Amino acid sequence: MKTLKLNDLLHIRQENELWFANNERSVFVSTKAFGAMQRDLIENIGINRMKTFFFKYGYQLGVEDAQEVAKKDSLNLLEKIQYGPIIHALKGHAKSHITEKEFEVEGNEIKSFRFKGVWENSYEAEQHLKNFGISQGPVCYTLTGYATGYVTGVVGVDVFFKELQCQGQGAPCCVWEGRLVSEWKDEAEEFFSYSKELPILKELEQTNEKLMLEKNNLALVSKTYNEMTNELIKGNNIDSILDILHKQNQYPIVVEDSRQHVLAYKGINLEDLESIRYTFSEIPDKKQCHSKVGIFSFENGTRLMTPIYLLGQVVGNCSFLYQRERTPNYEIDSMILDRLASICSLLFLKEKTEVESMEQVKGHFLEEIISGKYTQQEIMRKADFIQLDLSNHYHIVALTYKFLNTCDEKEFTLHKKTFEMVSAYLREEENINVLIGQRPDTLILLITEKQVPQQNLEKTTRALVSFLKKHIKNALFLAGISSQNSNILEAGVAMEEACSAVRLSSRDEPITLFGDLGMLGILINDQNEQAIKKMIRDYLGVLYENLDKNKLELIETLYHFLDQGGNLDQTAESLALSKSGLRYRLNKITDLLDCDLRDPQRQFQLMMALKALKIVEHERIKKILAE
Incomplete structure (x- = not known):
């Protein structure tokens, strides 16, 4: 029998051609074989389970060595701890030494435990670099397991050792730190949770149960x-x-x-x-x-x-x-x-499709009423199909809208969205059955007095405009309301009244009743349009000739000045102008018209001409502003 005494802690002997270390049968395994096992485990059970496997393996090695050291009564507790790195190195795991230590015992209770040290030439890191290259995290799981198991076995309380840097990550050496588990808190939980994982077969059983469930x-x-x-x-x-x-x-x-x-x-x-x-x-x-x-x-x-x-x-x-x-x-x-x-x-899609189909039918019906295609009896009979009584008084509302700035939505989408929102609001919020037709940038609404009495129509229209402004932020909505009509065959005339009224609506006052136009509303029609234009030319003179953006700016200033009763402060506020800027424009207007803007008779004539201009030259003005 041959005995080799490396020091007082490690005795290696050969008996019957078998090797024993400290009376325990041992085998020699090359680090290359360990690396092959490391590679196979990662490929077959994954890195997390491999961590568990090697941590437990190292932990058991550490506990066994701690049991041998614990038998040496001549050593105090701190000396027994310090022998751990020596045994570790003697067994070839790594060159190990302690760099910092903090150890305090009071009675039989460990008050503080904090050790730091270095592993050089870790066999585990060496094999990982050969097989996988540089790692994203520490890889010396058997070494940390060994240190954890050894010190836990020696001191009798749970400790945990962790790598702060690792050769497997490309560092020059491995730096480790050990503390009581209670001090690590969540940092130690990762490894201890891995060590509590179920066996693979049991996990597969549970996975199968979950899959069946x-x-x-x-x-x-x-x-x-x-x-x-x-x-x-x-x-x-x-x-x-x-x-x-x-x-x-x-x-x-x-x-x-x-x-x-x-x-x-x-x-x-x-x-x-x-x-x-x-x-x-x-x-x-x-x-x-x-x-x-x-x-x-x-x-x-x-x-x-x-x-x-x-x-x-x-x-x-x-x-x-x-x-x-x-x-x-x-x-x-x-x-x-x-x-x-x-x-x-x-x-909801089915309902939306049905509603849209019905609204299209109703819109087409309104267009045919306005065009005069049907007799009164035909209109009444067809209206019965959509549960609408057109035998009594009604109003036409012209609702115009202008998109103020470009947005991600296409213009067609915005028109469609506006139509849908108006239809849904009147149907769901107001519970009104209306006919809605479409013109470019305008919706034509026919509303019967049985559903909305005349005295409530302006309030209902105002609520509709407010709703649209709230939900479509980038648009200006204006409305005009026709006079009361009883003959459904005159729907075209009512529509023209509403369209005339809406041309006088503004951001400050978005709703205009045809009745508010007074005599002007009665006078303006296709038969006397030329006479109205002559009246405009007579009263506005140079301002009306060769209209352009600059003249329209002066016309708008004059309109607001007259509408505010000549009050400079209110006019400047409504136009967002300074008072000096307003005076400059008014002086220019006075020079061009060669008249006293404070004369009541002249004010009345100018206001009539300005309102008529907004109505009969509406398309021309819109085209100039769009240029």
């Missing part, structure tokens, strides 16, 4: 979706679809539009819904199982909500409500809720 969940969701789709194909409404869901899960279900108006509900009454809907609050830190699903809390439960999309826009939302005693299955319920939202999207 997921398969069953998907089967249930698919079955539910098919049932809802069948109801949709049959032409049934949203109530029928909600019945299917409510019978299946017994949850209260609510479908709302984008303005939070309830469209359909099951399992809850409106009074209860109204009492809780203002207490909804989002749960931001709740793990959500679907990107579009929001989880909210309310006084007595939880709400699961997802949006309904139509042509890329949110047009409503679907919700499941849960009382406190019910625990939502967020994963499966969110999938079902998402399918419900898809069905609602299809229903």
